[in-house]
Amino acid sequence: MQLIARQRLKRNLLSQVLANFGPLRLEARGTSMLPTLWPGDILHVRACEAGDLQRGAVIVSRRGNVFQAHRIRLITREDGGWRAWTHGDSTSRPDGEVGPENLVGLVVRIERSGHLLEVPRFRPVRCFLWSLAVRFGRFLRVFKWVRTRCRQAITRSSKTEI
Numbered sequence: 001m002q003l004i005a006r007q008r009l010k011r012n013l014l015s016q017v018l019a020n021f022g023p024l025r026l027e028a029r030g031t032s033m034l035p036t037l038w039p040g041d042i043l044h045v046r047a048c049e050a051g052d053l054q055r056g057a058v059i060v061s062r063r064g065n066v067f068q069a070h071r072i073r074l075i076t077r078e079d080g081g082w083r084a085w086t087h088g089d090s091t092s093r094p095d096g097e098v099g100p101e102n103l104v105g106l107v108v109r110i111e112r113s114g115h116l117l118e119v120p121r122f123r124p125v126r127c128f129l130w131s132l133a134v135r136f137g138r139f140l141r142v143f144k145w146v147r148t149r150c151r152q153a154i155t156r157s158s159k160t161e162i
Helices: 002-021 124-161
Strands: 024-027 042-046 058-063 066-078 081-087 103-112 115-118
Touching: 002 024, 002 103, 024 103, 058 081
Parallel strands: none
Antiparallel strands: 024 042, 042 103, 058 066, 058 103, 066 081, 103 115
């Protein structure tokens, strides 16, 4: 029970900071949003209302003790409430759902190498190609490893035949 109270307190503190002092700046650390967000990018996050949320927007939500910036893939509005389902641009599976209780804010700008960038619109082709490139890179590493092992085995067997 105390853990839930602490999490609620942290979320309320973040909400008050966003409401009273403007945008927060959070550093991106993971790779799940490549190529849109890179590790080390500074995300400018502002408070948002349900009307600000739309498919393709990047939001910061709380998952346990971790803040996560992912793109909204689907949003539903029912009975005055809303639920969103998010997904990393370079991940193969969607996350769980996000509700008002998990939402931290909306990413409005990205700071990279001292330059302010707008959050790019969702481009499924670019993200799909990126995820293929990542998977293909893994495939190439495995293929090269197997090829090296096969060549070593052939070299060893040819030496023993002589």
